[in-house]
Amino acid sequence: MFPSHYECSSCREKFQFGFTEVRYYLGGDSATASVRDEDTLLAPVRPAWCKDCEVVTVVEDIQSVRAFEDAYGAVRGGHPVDYPFGTEFMDTAGAIEFVGRYLRWRMARQHTPRALCCGRSNFQFLDVAQPLLKHAECDFGFIEPLYSISPYCGPGPGILGPANIRLYSAEGVLVGLLTWRNRDDERWDVQSLSYGQVIVE
Numbered sequence: 001m002f003p004s005h006y007e008c009s010s011c012r013e014k015f016q017f018g019f020t021e022v023r024y025y026l027g028g029d030s031a032t033a034s035v036r037d038e039d040t041l042l043a044p045v046r047p048a049w050c051k052d053c054e055v056v057t058v059v060e061d062i063q064s065v066r067a068f069e070d071a072y073g074a075v076r077g078g079h080p081v082d083y084p085f086g087t088e089f090m091d092t093a094g095a096i097e098f099v100g101r102y103l104r105w106r107m108a109r110q111h112t113p114r115a116l117c118c119g120r121s122n123f124q125f126l127d128v129a130q131p132l133l134k135h136a137e138c139d140f141g142f143i144e145p146l147y148s149i150s151p152y153c154g155p156g157p158g159i160l161g162p163a164n165i166r167l168y169s170a171e172g173v174l175v176g177l178l179t180w181r182n183r184d185d186e187r188w189d190v191q192s193l194s195y196g197q198v199i200v201e
Contacts, residue, residue: 003047003145006056006126010141015056020045021157022058022116022166023178026105031167031176037186040178041101043116043168044084047145048123049133050115056143059123060113060172068099068106075099105170114172119195157181158188166193 006015025031027039045058063083071081075095080088084102087095115123124133126145135141157163158181165178167190174195178188 001147003126004148005146006047006143007146008135008138008141009144010135011138013135013137013141015143017047017056017058018117019164019166020058022168024105024170024172025167025175026101026170031190034187034189035167035178037181037188040167040188041105042085044102045116047126048115049126049143050117050120051122051124052120053115053117055117056126057115057117057123059115059125062106062109062113065106068103072096072099072103108170111171116166116168116172116174119173159183163188 002020005017007013008015022043022045023040024043025035025039026041027035044061046061048057048059049055050057050059061084067083071083074081075087075092075098078092080086080090080095081099084099087098090098112121114121126133126143133143135143157165158179162179163181166174167176167178169175174193177191177193179191180189181187182189
């Protein structure tokens, strides 16, 4: 389970994620004003502290090619996997196609994992056994995760309001923002976005 936010164990200052859901754009051309949903891939991420931006953020969770090959072999054998995402409730054919897309992406991937707030690689994972990230502003505090479960069950992002899901290239470079989703033709409207730009709601 992904934490809802982090908090200092002493002074209780909160550290919120700016975003947690991100997608890769795998279409051949650069992302334009709209992209097909099937040309995007949900990015596996982990919580981390970006040492350059000094914020809690999400970092790409990119395991070895072997881990992806093992997951692909498992689903072909009819077994569910948890990584890159859970396939427990998928039929075998759907799981094979799903994990196969991740395997093809991983085999082509060149760059090491990036902190998705800035695109750099100077970060510390926060979901390890004892991250013990000291709160610099507090004499005794450490930054710890807090969890909450959202009861929301609606039409999904991009239908009633802009989704504002960050879109990255296959190499983890920020290229845009998915805003509105058209369910009839399964396309997303895309707003141009790069590192350092402010999202206008």
